[in-house]
Amino acid sequence: MSILIKDAWIVTQNERREIKRGNVYMENNLITEIGNVNVEAEHVIDGRNKILIPGLINTHTHVPMTGMRGIADDVDLFDFLQKVWEVEGKMTKEDIYLGSKMGIEEMLRTGTTAFVDMYSYEDAVAKAVKEKGIRGFLGWAVVNQDITTQGGTPVKNAEEFIRKYKGEELITPLIAPHAVYTCDEETLLSARDVAERHNTLMTIHISETRKEVYDHRKKTGMRPVEWLDKIGFFREGIIAAHLVWLTLREIKILAEHGVVASHNPTSNMKLGNGGSMPMPEMLNEGMRITLGTDSVVSNNNLDMFEVMKFAALLHKNERWDPKITNAQRILDFATVDAAKALGLNAGSIEEGKLADVVLINPWPNGMPLSKENIVSNIVYALNGLNVEMTVVNGKIVWKS
Numbered sequence: 223m224s225i226l227i228k229d230a231w232i233v234t235q236n237e238r239r240e241i242k243r244g245n246v247y248m249e250n251n252l253i254t255e256i257g258n259v260n261v262e263a264e265h266v267i268d269g270r271n272k273i274l275i276p277g278l279i280n281t282h283t284h285v286p287m288t289g290m291r292g293i294a295d296d297v298d299l300f301d302f303l304q305k306v307w308e309v310e311g312k313m314t315k316e317d318i319y320l321g322s323k324m325g326i327e328e329m330l331r332t333g334t335t336a337f338v339d340m341y342s343y344e345d346a347v348a349k350a351v352k353e354k355g356i357r358g359f360l361g362w363a364v365v366n367q368d369i370t371t372q373g374g375t376p377v378k379n380a381e382e383f384i385r386k387y388k389g390e391e392l393i394t395p396l397i398a399p400h401a402v403y404t405c406d407e408e409t410l411l412s413a414r415d416v417a418e419r420h421n422t423l424m425t426i427h428i429s430e431t432r433k434e435v436y437d438h439r440k441k442t443g444m445r446p447v448e449w450l451d452k453i454g455f456f457r458e459g460i461i462a463a464h465l466v467w468l469t470l471r472e473i474k475i476l477a478e479h480g481v482v483a484s485h486n487p488t489s490n491m492k493l494g495n496g497g498s499m500p501m502p503e504m505l506n507e508g509m510r511i512t513l514g515t516d517s518v519v520s521n522n523n524l525d526m527f528e529v530m531k532f533a534a535l536l537h538k539n540e541r542w543d544p545k546i547t548n549a550q551r552i553l554d555f556a557t558v559d560a561a562k563a564l565g566l567n568a569g570s571i572e573e574g575k576l577a578d579v580v581l582i583n584p585w586p587n588g589m590p591l592s593k594e595n596i597v598s599n600i601v602y603a604l605n606g607l608n609v610e611m612t613v614v615n616g617k618i619v620w621k622s
């Protein structure tokens with residue numbers, strides 16, 4: 223397939239964060255030319271008064287839960303989990319596949335081109351990923367044997383899934399130990415061992431609530447990050463969701479091991495987790511930050527534009543300082559920084575990068591576009607419903 227987008231505002235997200243006006247040509251699965259290019263293409267798209275951005279990357283989802291939207295609102299995390307686990311216990315593989323398809327459609331519709339997932343039976347998610355053409359970093363969830371509802375042993379299931387899907391074009395399999403309150407030392411270390419042997423990423427929930435931290439300290443005498451460090455869990459290539467309740471010492475430990483944060487502001491605020499992820503301190507220590515929605519049961523949608531806006535607003539309000547973060551930095555989290563964290567050749571619109579792009583129609587919000595305001599309009603004014611076309615791996619996978 224070849225696609226030529228003509229005369230658009232291009233938010234390149236390149237090294238110099240340039241904003242250009244012109245054409246973008248994509249052939250097969252790559253961006254091949256930017257600028258005054260005028261060649262024949264199978265699809266020629268009028269980009270006038272529209273904005274082209276790199277596809278957004280959602281680094282924390284449980285996409286099969288899309289069918290469960292609205293089942294556990296206005297409760298705290300532990301009541302939330304009880305409700306969710308009750309429903310999950312009755313879920314079939316077909317339910318997981320159908321929920322994933324719904325969630326992926328929502329992601330493509332709202333400008334997400336890649337996502338990191340955590341769930342059991344990721345093979346059913348993989349089927350939906352292939353059908354819909356999104357990029358999936360699929361983490362098979364692992365919990366202790368005595369609480370799992372998966373057949374067999376979770377760590378072995380995860381390893382089998384990784385073996386089967388390694389090397390697929392759109393799917394990157396990984397292992398996803400759930401949290402310190404569902405995985406003991408042995409489970410965590412065997413998950414780590416699988417990641418080490420197959421050289422995959424890992425994703426995990428860490429320090430989402432104060433209760434998690436207090437309970438863990440009661441049990442082990444240590445906070446979750448300190449304890450994970452002591453047992454030797456950390457390695458390169460870990461995406462840790464939430465990281466709300468951290469000390470400066472814990473931030474230093476995470477930074478030292480190159481752990482990447484998946485910041486989920488909407489989910490955290492909705493569950494009333496209190497406080498907020500210490501973003502400025504994490505950036506000071508050199509941690510990489512990315513953004514996630516979490517599942518639609520705690521979000522309650524998969525719109526990354528909304529997450530970008532909430533991420534900015536949360537920290538401005540929390541620190542009594544509107545200058546604590548800015549639109550460009552937030553857009554970086556959702557694009558270039560996330561791509562780097564995942565080792566993905568995407569996240570910016572440059573020649574040679576994967577053709578994962580999103581065309582936005584700012585109408586009907588009606589705004590004068592200029593180089594100076596375009597990024598802030600993306601983060602603060604627009605939402606996923608402004609997306610007019612989503613391209614993943616050089617294919618138009620959604621178009622209004």
Ligand SMILES: [Zn+2]
Pocket residue numbers: 282283284427463516517
């Ligand atoms: Zn989660």
